[in-house]
Amino acid sequence: MAAKAPLHGSPLVLLTVALALGAFMQVLDTSIANVSIPTIAGDLAVSPNQGTWVITAFAASNAIMLPLTGWLAQRVGEARLFTVSTLLFSVASWMCGLATNLPELVAFRVLQGAVAGPMIPLSQSLLLSNYPPDKKGMALALWSMTVVTAPIFGPILGGWITDNISWPWIFYINLPVGAISAYVTWQILRDRESPIQRRPVDLVGLALLAVGVGCLQIMLDKGNDLDWFSSDLIVILAVVSLIAVSVFVVWELTDEHPVVDLRLFLRRNFTIGVVAISLGYLTFFGNVVVFPLWLQTQMDYTATWAGLAAAPIGLLSIVFSPLVGRNLHKVDLRQLTTIAFLVFAGVSFWASHFNTDVDYFHLILPRLVQGIGIAFFFVPLTAITLSGIPDRQLASASGLSNFMRILAGSFGTSLSITLWERRTALHQSQLTDHITAYNPIANQALQQLHALGLSDHGALAVITRIILQQAVMLATNDIFWLSGWIFLVLLVLVWFSRPPFSGGAADSGAH
Numbered sequence: 001m002a003a004k005a006p007l008h009g010s011p012l013v014l015l016t017v018a019l020a021l022g023a024f025m026q027v028l029d030t031s032i033a034n035v036s037i038p039t040i041a042g043d044l045a046v047s048p049n050q051g052t053w054v055i056t057a058f059a060a061s062n063a064i065m066l067p068l069t070g071w072l073a074q075r076v077g078e079a080r081l082f083t084v085s086t087l088l089f090s091v092a093s094w095m096c097g098l099a100t101n102l103p104e105l106v107a108f109r110v111l112q113g114a115v116a117g118p119m120i121p122l123s124q125s126l127l128l129s130n131y132p133p134d135k136k137g138m139a140l141a142l143w144s145m146t147v148v149t150a151p152i153f154g155p156i157l158g159g160w161i162t163d164n165i166s167w168p169w170i171f172y173i174n175l176p177v178g179a180i181s182a183y184v185t186w187q188i189l190r191d192r193e194s195p196i197q198r199r200p201v202d203l204v205g206l207a208l209l210a211v212g213v214g215c216l217q218i219m220l221d222k223g224n225d226l227d228w229f230s231s232d233l234i235v236i237l238a239v240v241s242l243i244a245v246s247v248f249v250v251w252e253l254t255d256e257h258p259v260v261d262l263r264l265f266l267r268r269n270f271t272i273g274v275v276a277i278s279l280g281y282l283t284f285f286g287n288v289v290v291f292p293l294w295l296q297t298q299m300d301y302t303a304t305w306a307g308l309a310a311a312p313i314g315l316l317s318i319v320f321s322p323l324v325g326r327n328l329h330k331v332d333l334r335q336l337t338t339i340a341f342l343v344f345a346g347v348s349f350w351a352s353h354f355n356t357d358v359d360y361f362h363l364i365l366p367r368l369v370q371g372i373g374i375a376f377f378f379v380p381l382t383a384i385t386l387s388g389i390p391d392r393q394l395a396s397a398s399g400l401s402n403f404m405r406i407l408a409g410s411f412g413t414s415l416s417i418t419l420w421e422r423r424t425a426l427h428q429s430q431l432t433d434h435i436t437a438y439n440p441i442a443n444q445a446l447q448q449l450h451a452l453g454l455s456d457h458g459a460l461a462v463i464t465r466i467i468l469q470q471a472v473m474l475a476t477n478d479i480f481w482l483s484g485w486i487f488l489v490l491l492v493l494v495w496f497s498r499p500p501f502s503g504g505a506a507d508s509g510a511h
Contacts (some may be wrong), residue, residue: 066115070396141325159307273385286416
């Protein structure tokens with residue numbers, strides 16, 4: 001690909017749109033399912049918490065396959081791999097829509113996540129490889145816009161489709177999008193294919209990665225249900241995961257053709273960028289999952305209105321992302337990421353003061369402001385992460401970076417749900433302790449309910465419902481409060497990266 005001159009004019013525009021559609025479709029498929037989880041869970045006769053496996057199954061398998069992007073791209077070519085992955089993703093989406101029970105849906109989501117592995121990093125690397133050097137910052141901004149606009153349409157589409165058609169259609173809509181993306185990409189790039197090398201596959205490394213990540217994800221998903229380390233299964237999963245990951249690291253550092261190039265972590269900016277974007281995304285995505293669940297299970301929002309409440313998060317990011325992209329070479333990238341983490345922290349602390357009387361306007365206002373942070377989060381941090389990376393390593397570096405980010409998002413889902421439930425139980429216990437015969441407020445509330453014609457049992461049921469609602473509200477506030485402090489810590493971490501932030505995604509004359 002490096003030997004080819006950059007594209008210009010309509011072919012560059014069409015390629016940008018086609019690659020953006022592929023990236024948009026994959027990110028959409030994560031966010032579109034979030035607001036549909038309660039409905040999917042009810043339709044498949046499982047709890048909403050078990051329904052979140054639909055999210056984590058996709059994320060975990062997707063993350064496992066991401067590091068293979070560099071090796072697969074060298075074996076079959078970047079353009080061919082992106083085209084095939086996009087088509088297979090569409091087929092897997094169709095299978096998800098046909099699922100009749102949770103095990104089937106989770107299995108198809110695992111398949112969907114696996115075949116989608118190369119799509120995001122290749123959409124990045126193909127754009128960067130075909131854009132003129134002085135426009136690479138803009139290419140990254142345009143790519144990021146597709147990633148941040150998906151959270152706008154995902155919740156709205158997911159909610160509307162779930163309420164008005166049926167949840168399988170949140171998967172069926174991928175078919176035409178995938179077909180268009182694959183066709184246009186291949187038509188433009190089939191004569192511009194990247195060099196192909198016949199490198200052996202690291203089967204041992206891949207197996208260790210799958211076992212380590214798979215056991216860890218299952219442990220996180222099942223831990224809360226099985227009371228964590230009081231369960232023999234959770235202990236076994238933890239031990240196996242620890243051993244597999246430890247051996248994996250040693251193996252990859254000594255193997256001649258590793259499936260994951262861990263030596264990229266010897267680059268200071270790559271390491272700091274990956275840690276910051278991964279932990280930031282873990283915290284961010286955990287909130288994205290909890291928010292619509294809280295609205296639907298406790299605030300009586302429909303899937304459509306939960307989606308409309310979640311959607312504004314991407315609006316301002318559309319406005320600010322191009323501005324950030326055009327100015328990557330003019331401003332210290334650490335300053336831009338500082339803005340992102342300050343916005344994220346401020347919004348988190350803001351949301352930590354919600355109460356059960358919060359109206360729709362006050363729900364969406366912090367989500368709207370958070371969109372500014374998203375624009376300053378993905379683009380500059382990705383540029384820091386890929387700074388100084390040679391073109392031949394871009395696919396591998398992008399694949400490893402996205403592997404860590406998406407895996408962190410999967411862990412964030414499981415950890416946030418676990419923390420949310422634990423804090424709910426704690427607050428519920430503390431609030432229930434106040435319902436005694438010696439509490440005048442409790443007695444007054446019971447008398448008012450009796451005056452409305454409720455029996456003792458009915459009155460207690462109403463108070464129990466109110467206590468649960470308040471307990472969940474307090475637990476949700478705890479999630480946001482903790483998130484705010486995590487973002488502030490990451491703000492400090494970013495300043496350990498060092499300029500110049502040139503090469504890779506950044507303009508060669510950046511600093």
